[in-house]
Amino acid sequence: DAKTTQPPSMDCAEGRAANLPCNHSTISGNEYVYWYRQIHSQGPQYIIHGLKNNETNEMASLIITEDRKSSTLILPHATLRDTAVYYCIVSSGSNDYKLSFGAGTTVTVRA
């Protein structure tokens, strides 16, 4: 079972930042926080991951609290193409690991 809690849905205005929260209060010291998204039943797309430091790439930023019990994915300038289901997943990321997908957050970006 997924070890994260996410809101089921959220709306965002196009061009604005989208902040997606995730709670993972039982995360272990060796577990990473991964974010994936799925656009309309396509394959899950990797966005970003982190262990304890904040991370940024060309798609998004990941802010992890100091106690690592929650995190926020930030899409800095949401576009209509960012409408998708976003999954926050904790996993060891070690040699042979699996991703346990929950229901995720359905993000709808509106013009």
Next chain:
Amino acid sequence: EPEVTQTPSHQVTQMGQEVILRCVPISNHLYFYWYRQILGQKVEFLVSFYNNEISEKSEIFDDQFSVERPDGSNFTLKIRSTKLEDSAMYFCASHRTSSGNTIYFGEGSWLTVV
């Protein structure tokens, strides 16, 4: 950018028929996976494969399912005798070996059993 490719994109099959779904993982990846997603439901782990053997499988992955890496590039999922409830999107995924690495997914094969 390298990607995981899957074929076919969509297959319709009669109940009881055998189906083989094919995947070409990213070339330098060593760990391979199959996931599935029944319409409207969560993405579910089926099986992981490393060093030419199954390393973990879920309870969904029963005796009707098998996986194989017949050559250096392909990774296949076989369903021996399909059932209506096998209708789903099947995703292949792969990753390299190292800590904190990333699993990359293919676009999926949509299987419809009639």
